[in-house]
Structures are given as structure tokens and as C-alpha cells.
Amino acid sequence: MIGGVKLIRIDNDNPKAIYEQIYDEVIRLIFTKSLKPDEKLPSVRELASMIRINPNTIQKAYKYLEENNYIYTVKGIGNFVKDADELRNLHIKNMKDELYKVIKSLKELGLRDDKILEIVEEVMNPSTKGGRDVNDK
Amino acid sequence: MLTINNLSKKFGDFQVLEDININAEKGQIYGLVGSNGCGKTTTLKHIMKVYKQDEGYITFDGEEVDENSGIIKYFYYVQDTLYFPYQYTLNKLFHYEKLMYNMSEEKFEYLLKYFNIDKNKVLNKMSKGQKKQAAFILSIAAQPKLLLLDEIVDGLDAVIKRKFWDVLIKEVMDNEMTVIISSHDLKELDNICDKVGIMHEGKILREENLEKMKEDIKRVQFAVEGEFDLEELKEFNILQTVKIGSVFILTLTGNTDELKKHLESKYTLLLFDKLSMSLEEIFITELGGVGYGKEK
Numbered sequence: 001m002i003g004g005v006k007l008i009r010i011d012n013d014n015p016k017a018i019y020e021q022i023y024d025e026v027i028r029l030i031f032t033k034s035l036k037p038d039e040k041l042p043s044v045r046e047l048a049s050m051i052r053i054n055p056n057t058i059q060k061a062y063k064y065l066e067e068n069n070y071i072y073t074v075k076g077i078g079n080f081v082k083d084a085d086e087l088r089n090l091h092i093k094n095m096k097d098e099l100y101k102v103i104k105s106l107k108e109l110g111l112r113d114d115k116i117l118e119i120v121e122e123v124m125n126p127s128t129k130g131g132r133d134v135n136d137k
Numbered sequence: 138m139l140t141i142n143n144l145s146k147k148f149g150d151f152q153v154l155e156d157i158n159i160n161a162e163k164g165q166i167y168g169l170v171g172s173n174g175c176g177k178t179t180t181l182k183h184i185m186k187v188y189k190q191d192e193g194y195i196t197f198d199g200e201e202v203d204e205n206s207g208i209i210k211y212f213y214y215v216q217d218t219l220y221f222p223y224q225y226t227l228n229k230l231f232h233y234e235k236l237m238y239n240m241s242e243e244k245f246e247y248l249l250k251y252f253n254i255d256k257n258k259v260l261n262k263m264s265k266g267q268k269k270q271a272a273f274i275l276s277i278a279a280q281p282k283l284l285l286l287d288e289i290v291d292g293l294d295a296v297i298k299r300k301f302w303d304v305l306i307k308e309v310m311d312n313e314m315t316v317i318i319s320s321h322d323l324k325e326l327d328n329i330c331d332k333v334g335i336m337h338e339g340k341i342l343r344e345e346n347l348e349k350m351k352e353d354i355k356r357v358q359f360a361v362e363g364e365f366d367l368e369e370l371k372e373f374n375i376l377q378t379v380k381i382g383s384v385f386i387l388t389l390t391g392n393t394d395e396l397k398k399h400l401e402s403k404y405t406l407l408l409f410d411k412l413s414m415s416l417e418e419i420f421i422t423e424l425g426g427v428g429y430g431k432e433k
Contacts, residue, residue, distance in 0.1 A: 010328070015355075015411040017348065018328055045310050049303040053328050054166065055310055057348065 007042065008051055018053055022061035027070060030081055031091065041071060041079040068094075138162050139283055139315055144183060144193035153179050155339045157193070161332065164313035166305070168326040168347070170420060171336030172429055177319040178217060180336070181285045184317070185214045197283060210237060213281035215272045217288040221260035227271045228256040231278065238279035245278040252300060265292045270301075277304060284308075286318040290325045302329065327416040335423050342423050347416065354419050355393045356412040358386045361404035369403065370396070376422055384408065388422050 008025040010018060029035040041047075044062065048055040062079055065071045069090055071079050081087075106116050141159040145152070154176050161167040169177050182188045184195060186204045195202040202208055221230065231245055249256050252270045260271060269292055276284055290298055308314045320326050326333070327347075334344040343350070354376070360383050367378060370387075373396055377388040389396070397409050424430060 012327075012415060013413050015413045017351065019348075045306060048306050048310075049299075052299070052302050054331055054347075055306060056331060057328065 008047065010051055010053065019057050019061040019064070022047075022053070022058060023064050026061070026065055027091075030070060030087060035081045037081050037083050037087075039081050040077075041081065043078055138198060139184070139317070140196050141180070141184070142193050142195070144180070144190050144195065146179065146183065146188065146190050146192075153339050154183070154190070157339075157341055159317075159334055159341065159344065161315050161317060163198075163315055164309055165331040166309060166316045166318065166329060168330035168333040168416075169317055169319040169336065170321075170323060170326065170333060170416075171319075172338070172424060173321075175336040176339045177336055178287055181214060181287055181317065181319065184283075184285060185209070185212060211282040212285065213238065213276045213279045213283070214285040215276050215287060215289055217291075219268045219272050221268070223261070225260050226257050227254065227260060227274070230260065231256070231275060234275060234279060238281070241278050241280055244280070245274065248274040248277060248304065251304070252297070266294065266297065269293055270297060273301060273304075277308060280312070282314060284314055284316045286316065288320055289318065290320055290322060298325070323417040323420055324415070330416075333416065335420060337424055337427055337429060342427065350416075350419055351414055353390050354388065354414055354422065355390070356386065356388045356414050356418070357393050357396065358384055358408065358410050358412060359397075359400060359406060360384045360408040361400065361406055363404065365404065370399070373399075376426060386412070388414075388418075 007029070008022055010021055010025075014021060016024075026035070026041070035041065041062070042050065044055050044058045047053070047058050062071065062073075066073055066079070070082060070087060072082055073079050103116060106119075111119075139159065139161045141157055144154055144157040146154040157176075157180060159167070159169075159180070169180065171177050179188065183190055184202065186202065186209060189204070197208050197212075200206060200208050222233075225233075227249075231240060234240055245256075248254075252274060254267060254270055254274060260268060263271060269289060273286075273289060276286075290301065293301060305316060309316060318326065318330070330347050332345065333347050333350065335342045345353075365383075365385065367375075367385075373389055374391055375387050375389045379386040387396075393411055397406070400406055400409070421430070
């Protein structure tokens with residue numbers, strides 16, 4: 001047991017399901033390179049004890065990570081982080097899908113293309129557009 | 138798998154249990170939670186056949202549990218209030234329990250070290266927390282298929298609690314032990330139980346997978362421009378409403394996105410946040426639904 005060390009942070013005030021929070025946290029650890037390609041993730045049991053979460057919840061998070069190609073499983077050995085470049089491309093694709101959804105809903109709200117481009121411009125260069133506070137931290 | 142089917146019990150005229158149904162799968166951690174005096178301990182004592190029910194039956198892996206069935210030797214019950222025989226040490230109790238259980242010397246020695254408990258100390262001279270640990274060590278060393286833990290975390294410090302869960306998770310995962318754990322400390326059970334049974338006045342109000350429960354019961358806070366009439370939301374299944382200033386906090390079942398859409402179609406939304414729902418809040422909502430805690 002690793003007393004008090006929190007590799008994965010669970011926020012009890014976050015309305016997201018616990019398995020989704022674990023999913024997000026592992027991805028965060030991968031992209032900050034806290035978890036390196038081909039590095040072994042904590043076992044389900046280790047992580048369950050570490051963060052005091054039901055093992056089936058951890059299993060579920062790992063399953064989603066595997067389904068979405070962030071990690072791979074070696075039977076009987078454990079779960080490992082996938083190759084970084086591959087992951088980067090995958091993540092860009094996933095973010096692109098998100099962006100597609102956002103733009104689609106902006107269109108649904110009746111915004112014209114030039115107005116949407118204006119917003120994109122504003123996000124890309126927050127200083128150019130009258131100092132509108134875009135949270136880019 | 139443990140099933141309790143339509144269990145009822147009266148003590149004299151007092152209906153202590155009424156139509157209790159519990160289903161705990163193999164390898165599950167089942168949280169039995171409830172108001173004070175709701176019958177949690179009485180339910181556990183029926184599983185152990187300390188009490189005999191008036192109606193209903195209990196099965197384990199398909200076999201009916203009664204006082205003559207051999208299956209009880211695979212059940213272990215750690216009581217809330219611990220009484221140990223006079224002048225007994227943990228070591229002496231361990232050897233005594235060999236008469237009834239398949240005690241593992243290896244697990245016993247490992248756990249003594251892990252919890253730093255002296256097996257030669259007289260049990261009744263131990264602190265409350267140490268007694269709990271001693272009883273827990275014995276229960277794991279007995280290698281039960283079904284472990285009943287009544288208020289075990291009560292009186293344990295944070296470090297020992299972590300060790301406790303660590304051991305319990307290992308046993309559940311490696312040996313598919315089924316655990317029924319009762320506690321008043323719902324924060325302690327939150328996110329660790331597979332399934333939860335909420336008891337009140339001798340009945341099970343709700344029994345469900347904890348994750349599923351949290352998917353079902355949602356809480357949102359919102360504010361709109363102008364006056365808002367709750368009548369607007371009568372098609373939604375709202376369990377509880379709290380109004381603070383012009384902010385409404387609703388606890389409801391069903392889809393919160395639909396609620397948001399509905400509000401947006403009629404009002405200008407100034408605020409709409411989904412809030413998290415802990416086991417403790419689900420518990421309070423469920424019990425509030427039957428009027429508990431609302432006495433004047």
C-alpha cells in the first residue's frame with residue numbers, strides 16, 4: 001500500500017462518473033508524460049487500494065482506455081501505455097471530433113460561418129479582439 | 138451468491154424486519170446502510186442463524202441457509218460490539234476458532250504484522266480500534282466465502298482504515314469472497330461498494346448497483362430570468378426541491394439534459410450546473426422521501 005499518494009485524483013464534487021474521472025486522469029498522465037509509452041499502469045487491485053475505489057470501476061475505466069486505444073493489455077501481465085506518436089494522433093482526432101460537435105451546435109444555434117470563424121479567430125488570438133478574456137491557461 | 142427472499146421477523150408485536158430482499162453476488166462488496174435501529178444488525182443475525190425468521194428464506198450459492206446446513210461454516214460475522222472470552226489472547230482465539238473454521242496460519246501471521254497487532258495481548262485489554270483489527274484479522278484468516286462486517290470501520294483511524302480496505306479488496310479480488318458491510322459512515326462506503334441496500338424501519342427502500350444509483354439520481358442547480366413556477370416541471374420526476382434565493386436545486390431521476398432543454402425553451406437560463414451526488418446525499422434523499430428526518 002502506498003499511503004496517501006494520489007496518482008489519480010478523484011474529485012467528489014465532480015458530477016462525472018468515477019470511471020470517467022479515472023479515464024480522464026490516466027489520459028492526463030499519459031499526455032503530461034507522467035506515464036511513458038509502454039509503461040505499466042498500476043494493477044486494478046493496486047489502484048483500487050490506492051484511491052479506495054471499487055475494483056470493477058477501475059476495470060471499467062481501463063476497459064474504456066483500451067477500447068479507445070490509449071492503453072493495451074498483455075494477458076496475465078497488465079495494462080500498458082501505447083506509443084506516444086500514435087496516441088498524439090489519436091488524441092488530435094478525438095479533439096477534432098469534439099470540435100466538430102461544437103461547431104455543429106453553433107450552427108444549430110443559427111450562427112453564420114463568418115461569425116463562427118470570428119470566434120475561432122478570437123480563441124486563437126485573444127489579444128487582437130478587444131481584450132476579451134479567453135481562459136487559455 | 139447470497140439471496141434473502143421476503144424475510145420478515147417480529148419481536149413480540151414489533152415488526153423488526155418486513156419483506157427484506159437482498160441479492161449479493163459472488164465477489165461483491167455490498168453496503169448495507171440505514172437509519173439507526175432500522176434492522177441492519179438483525180438482518181445480519183438472520184444470515185448467521187442467530188435468529189430464525191417468521192417468513193421468507195435465505196440461500197447461499199443456491200443452498201438454503203438454516204441452522205443445520207453446513208454452509209454456515211463458510212460464513213463469518215464480525216459484530217459491532219465485540220465480546221471476547223475472559224483472559225483470551227488473539228492467538229488463543231485463533232486456535233479455538235480452528236474447531237469451526239478453515240483457519241489460515243499464513244494469513245494470520247501476515248495480517249498480525251501488517252496491522253502490528255500483538256497476538257499474545259489479552260483481547261479485553263486492547264483499545265476499541267485494536268479489538269476491531271483483531272476481529273478483522275481473525276475473520277480474514279478464517280477464509281470465509283461470505284463475510285459480514287457490522288460497523289467495522291467505526292473507531293479505526295485513517296491509516297488503519299486504508300489497510301483494512303486494502304486487505305478486503307485483495308480478498309474480494311483473489312478469492313471472490315462476498316462481503317456485506319454495514320456502516321453509518323457513508324463516506325467510507327461510497328465508491329467502494331458494488332451494490333448498496335438502503336434500509337429504513339425494517340424495510341429495504343432501495344437496492345441497486347451503486348454506479349447505477351448514481352446514474353439514476355441526479356442533482357442540478359439553475360436560475361432563470363424572471364419568475365419561475367415549479368409547475369413547469371411536473372413532467373419530470375423530481376424527488377426534492379430546495380430554493381436558495383433565486384437558485385433552484387433539484388434532485389431528480391432521469392435525464393438532466395432534457396431538463397436543461399426544457400428550461401431553455403421557456404426561459405433565459407442564467408445558471409445551470411450539474412452537481413455530484415454522493416452516497417450520503419442519495420441516502421438522505423431516499424430517507425427524506427419516506428419522511429425520515431422531517432419530524433417537527
